Amino acid sequence: MKKQICIIDYKLGNLFSVNQALINIGLDVVISSDKETILNADALVLPGVGAFGDAMNHLRNLDLIGPIKNAVTSNKPLLGICLGLQLLFSESEEFGLVKGLDIIKGKVTKFTSINLEGNKIKIPQIGWNNISPLEDKNWENTPLQNITKEEYLYFVHSYYIVPEENVGLSVTNYDGHKYVSSILKNNIFACQFHPEKSGKVGLQIYNDWALTNNLK
Template sequence: MESTKRKVVIIDYQLGNLFSVKQACDTVGINAEISSLKKDILDADALILPGVGAFIEAMNNLKKLDLIDAIKDTVNNSTPIFGICLGQQLLFTESEEFGAGNGLDLIPGMIKRFPEELNGKKVKVPQIAWNKIYSSSQEWDKTPLTELQKDEFMYFIHSYYVKPTLNDCILTLTDYDGIEFCSSILDRNLFATQFHPEKSGEKGLSIYRNWAKNYNLI
């Protein structure tokens, strides 16, 4: 039962849905703790980077807490990381949000805002809805999405989305008012979703469970 003692750190940078993520971890048997300490991140067997809010505020908070290099070093040393919503966006190079600047740059790409209008039709921003995820070029077998059907509904709440430089990392796509965007990524030890698995019922919990199983965390 030694594997159940492996430590997963939910990174606390004063933004996000920390306790719903912790509850999801507890439900599926992940040994997770919430921490904003650099030492805990460096010692973790895996990381979860949640978040809801502004990209610029998130990066400023990570900088104030002296966590940026710790996260990058840990992930570059092959520690798995699971990004959620804003946490997915922070993994990328930079955001077009005014004044936001650079992200963690673990995956090359840009964070873009949904347009207010497309082809003469007003787009409701933010997207706050259950919406479908569907395949890109990657198969879902042996990924955290292995128990999901194609066109599964997940819960979204966001105004910005990731646009990877290379499509190889895209695990799922989603269409919102005619705008197709990357709704999850898988690249080496980096897995992240724009949607909220912890708010997406049993299917969402299966994502936590299978992510943990893939890295022998449970």
């Protein structure tokens, strides 16, 4: 029997494209905001596009914060994408200080409009950028295990994570702003880039996330 992957529907996110990508790699996928469905799933995907505060309000109003935290503590695989990555952190500076899920210690902050060389940069970052291993991190046996260093993936964001824990897996440089672009902590893998918008490379990441978590 196939394991079921639940994409959490909290009324903000690129649900269709993520759903199609996961189906394309052979997973059994359901999109749901039902607590029981989420609790009974074998793995969860937390996508997201939009404002951090709105997302937290939706999660709270749908009573989904408890099920997400329950999944993490019960060691179910959790994949966070873009805003879904940011929501895992303690707080965000977007439109004032907003508390996050606090599953991972750290904050979410905005790109500054001037880089280290004093030049203006375009915000948000929209388009292709590369990722590379963070310091001495090894991508073996991770969802990035088949990705070459400096591989390009698709980004759309104005804010980025600043972890207080040693969870960074990859880094990206956007016009002089070097930031953590994916994280791995136990059963949690999350990325700032959009694998579902990154062609074959993105599908490879989804597939290796499933394989490294015994979902296939």
